[in-house]
Amino acid sequence: MRQLSELDASFLYLESDTAPMHIGGIYIFDGQDRQAPLSFSTFVAYLRSRLHVVPFFREKLQQVPFRLGHPYWVDDADFSIERHLAYVKMGARNDQDSLLALASRILQEPLKRDRPLWHITFVDGLNTHTGERTADSPPPDEGAGFALIVRLHHAAIDAFSGEEIMGKLLEYSPHPDSIKPPQPWRPRPAPTDQRALMHVGANLLRKPFRIASLASTAVQATTRGMIQKQLRRLPLPLPLFSAPNSPFNRQITSNRRVLGKSLPLSRLKSIKASIGDVTLNDVVLGLCAEILRRYMEEHNISLDRSLVAMTPVSVRSKSLRRPTGNQMSAMLLDLATNERCPATRIRRIHWNAVASEPYQEAIAADRLTELVPSTMLALSARLYTELQLAQRYQPVFNVPITNVPGPQVPLYLQGAKLTHQYNTAPLFDSMGLVVVAVSYEGRLTLNFTLCPDVVPDGQRLIELVEPSLESIEEAANELPAEMPEELEPNKHGSTLLDDTLNMIEGAIRKSVGRLRR
Template sequence: MRQLSELDASFLYLESANAPMHIGSIYVFDASERETPLAFSTFIAYLRSRLHVVPVFRQLLKEIPLRMGRPYWIDDPDFSIERHLAYVSLGENSRESHLMTLASRILEDPLKRDRPLWHITFVDGFRLGDDKEGKAGFALIVKLHHAAIDAFSGAEIMGKLMEYTPEPQPIRTPRPWQPRPKPSEERVVIQAGVNMLRTPWRATSLAVGAAEATVRGLIQKQLRKIPLPFPLFSAPHSPFNRQITANRQIISAKVDLSRLKAIKASLVDVTLNDVVLGLCAETLRRYLDDQGASTSESLIAMTPISVRSSTLNKATGSQMSAMLLDLATDERNPAQRIRRIHWNAVASEPYREAIAADRLTELLPSTMLALSARLYSELQIAQRYQPVFNLPITNVPGPQVPLYLQGARLVQQYNAAPLFDSLGLVIVAVSYQGSLTLNFTICPDVVAHGESLRSHVCDSLDAIEIAANKLAPEEMYTPLEESRSQTLADDAMNLLEGALQKLTARFRR
């Protein structure tokens, strides 16, 4: 049995009817080079032959009685691939807009817990382009639970399931697989008890951590009374931070990666990720202007960072860190804004250290984390007080070479991320074969006129290019400096935190 981490378990406990915790992807394939259309039965045989590369596809959750501990992944003794597949033919409605509407409806439904946490819908009869004679193709709508994968490992998994050659490879006989025996209830309870005995200090650690968090909150509250900017702890109110419903909508915009790289080269000492975040920031600013919302305060984004390759080295699961990032949306010049985003992400002290996601969940058990999130939603805290951050933005680098599935070329990928209570907008940026697609997952009952985001992306990129060309050389090389007031706030927080850490260290000995 392999136990879930606190972070992975928290995605299970955070799930509700209005907030399913799965990652969604829509893959569009051009099958015009195939002699015959790809049959659904052929796809099933192909997927069955490659299940061995993704062990979690045949594992389900085993809950601990009375939630005495985190669930375990165990082999599904009744695994049947047919339970995870569905077939849809769009018929006359075989256009991209209808595909995205279908995907939005499918992604609204939570995955069933009595089986491995994934599902694929095969969409047949799809036509690429807007005319009736568009190229023949098909699409896959994929759901993978966030407890099993994150956005980064999800991209790797789909890469393993596809091919790198346009010639269809022979579909091999599936490798023999025998599920390991399902553990008895007695064994699960005993294992949970052993885990509790192995960490007798955990209750004390949690109590001390809670006390530390309480005192830290009091410190922050006092610092906020001082007229100093403190963006790390006080994101502004925005139209995105309201209670969500179960409705979902996916809106995407595609841009050439070469244009973003040209902006990076012209601005000097910024990264491509800074440019992507700057494009998101300009898009959001234009949207807020259109909606008559205030842009006087800068939006704060939560940006996940993968740590799988550097530290955790596991095959699946949510293995990431995150940082809170000031998007500088109060800066009117979109080129200068990118430089400020770079400064906020790299040089400015409040953002220098990423928040380790697994460390955060160590302080509170996943069940308590879920309860806190539910209370946060039901008491409408985000609407009564300032939120910690306004939206998550994830940038996932994808392959720059074409991928294939039995001779059909992957031409477009769209992505959807889970929406949390009081977070009605998430952005996932994915690059593939020379292009970058910005994917906006929205709750249309919270984010009105979301379709305008697509045009705002194109206008924003044009505006950034113009502003970058107009930037004088001295403006590009002049270092940005922290304000004296921000430095004072940082020094005060560091001094008080140092004293607090020394105090709590005594209790941990």
């Protein structure tokens, strides 16, 4: 019996019709080297034979009676793989742009809660041939490729564990393994309501403050009006909302668009070597900052104040040894977008990172959910939307940016090579853009998940990747060997996440005290 953590449960409670909380992936395979295209039935048999390597694929949520605790992951006694798969045949328009448009529509749909929280769409007849062909080479089969559009709920995985799961489901050899019939699977019996309640009782004895949080679900309709009234009276901790207003921080709709641009990892490594004393992650963040700066310039957005990014950091090497679940930390990072020189900006980003305590010892994201229990966090998020705080106050940060190192060796699915992948992350109110950078086989792909009703002309983001990279390369070659002392950021007081959490804690204590009175 495995109960969701506060952090994992928060992704369930924060989910809404306009903000489904799943991580997405579009994996493109070239079937040219196969004797025959991979059929959907063969894929189903292959996936069925690999289910045992990812146990949560056959686990669903079981609620605690009266919702007195977070749900449990239990074996789905009625599991059927067919309920988690769909088949799409591409027509005359079978290029990658059409695939991304299809994926954008699919990724808008929330996962169904009455079954394990994952879904895969098999897209057949894809044209993956984009390179030059010599006169002697045979004509390519322009429909031999296929793709997988994958949705995995954030309550079960994070971006880092999601990459590991796909690595387990795929193969490292171009020679396909034979598909062996899986061993009979026998679901373990789900815990009884009595056992679940006993477990909840033991947890509440250890953490009695959680009773108030759990009770808020049952009386939510009654308390919402009262809390709204109190929030309108309370002075909000304005330093908490320290990031500048930007075109990315407005109320979102359910519309989604997925875009991506791939580039050689070697070019980023060369920039790192030219600038010196920075990390490859600093270069990736610097590239994102240059793209966002150019986009804002084109849309006449003020650049006087620097954008703030939220950058997840995996703490799985220091934390629990689980193959799934969320084992992340978060760091708020000044992107120095008010700095004109893109190479100097990367040095600033590096200093902003190393001067921050989370860089040295990551602050577990569980700390936030322990401070603000997930049921109360969900209620606060809905109130945040209803009170339109995203329009009335500056955001805590402007854009999440995640850099996920992927495998640098090719992966295969039954002899078909994985040639490209796009990755998406969930959006939520006031956050209309998320950037996910993923490396694979010597290339890095910048993935932009956006709400087109918040971020118009999103195509410009990927069109700006190449000129932004060229600008950084040129500036890196002309950069002085060391940063001038007057340009070094102040190392003191830069633990922004710690300060933010302390302000949240103080505001919550004051709010609770006033509500009690």
